[in-house]
Amino acid sequence: MLKTFIYEVERERGIMGKELKVTLIKSGIGRPKKHRLTIKSLGLNKLHKTVVLKDTPQVRGMINKISHLVRVVEWT
Numbered sequence: 001m002l003k004t005f006i007y008e009v010e011r012e013r014g015i016m017g018k019e020l021k022v023t024l025i026k027s028g029i030g031r032p033k034k035h036r037l038t039i040k041s042l043g044l045n046k047l048h049k050t051v052v053l054k055d056t057p058q059v060r061g062m063i064n065k066i067s068h069l070v071r072v073v074e075w076t
Contacts, residue, residue, distance in 0.1 A: 018055040019075040023048060026069040038062050039069065 024044040028036040042062055043051045052075060053059050063072055 019052050020055050020059065020063070021050055021052050021073040021075045022063060023050040023071045023073075024069060025071050028069065031069070035066050035069070038066050042066075042070075044070070 022042060022044065024039065024047055027047060028039045039045075042053065042059070055074070063070060
């Protein structure tokens, strides 16, 4: 709840950094368990679902791990 509030305040004030739109384009079926868990931790649970995430080193690392399964667009 608090994270959501802080996120909204930052967006209103325009002090947020870049964001990334991440879309799952290939299924996690038959992939290693680490890949499936990474997909789930990014909030992607269905094909062609798109989520907007803050551009942090942690998120970039997760995206690099499953880059062959997702499409990433920088979003400001």
